Amino acid sequence: MPFVISAGQVLFKIASRDVVAFDHQSLLKLSVNAYFIMAVILxxxxxxxxxxxxxxxxLSRAYLFMGxxxxxxxxxxxxxxxxxxSLRFLAGTVCIIFGIWLARAA
Structure with missing residues (x-):
């Protein structure tokens, strides 16, 4: 589940390259963007x-893994x-994994 959501986020980021402004033309272009469509499907x-x-x-168990x-x-x-x-990201990753493990073990 988190993998699918994360892949969708990356696809949305790639699709955002076609958005110059939030105007009618950019939104129409976005609506036919293959990356955007794949992200919506995901x-x-x-x-x-x-x-x-x-x-x-x-829910309390399932939502842990969304982290x-x-x-x-x-x-x-x-x-x-x-x-x-960054190193801060790596430190945060350790904290998240430890937090999931700790909450799951409870």
């Missing part, structure tokens, strides 16, 4: 998957968009 699939997950798991998106989005943006990662 978000739709993620929503269906989320509903399925919530049917079978408590992984705070790790996956920067990592994917580093890989696909060549955006930098």
């Amino acid at each position: 978000y739709g699939l993620a929503t269906l998957l989320w509903v399925y997950i919530l049917k079978h798991f408590p 992984l998106s705070f790790i996956l989005v920067p990592v994917m943006s580093y890989i696909f968009l060549k955006e930098p990662l």
Whole structure:
């Protein structure tokens, strides 16, 4: 689930390159952008998957793993968009993983 959401975020970022301003022309161009369409499809699939997950798991447990998106989005943006990662990001990653582990073990 977090992987799908993170991939959608990277695709939205790529699609945003076509948005010069929030005017009619840019929004029309965006509506036919393949990256934007794929991101919307991924978000739709993620929503269906989320509903399925919530049917079978408590929200308090399932939502813990959404925190992984705070790790996956920067990592994917580093890989696909060549955006930098910092030591603070790495420290935050350790904290997030530890927090998920700690809350899951409770």
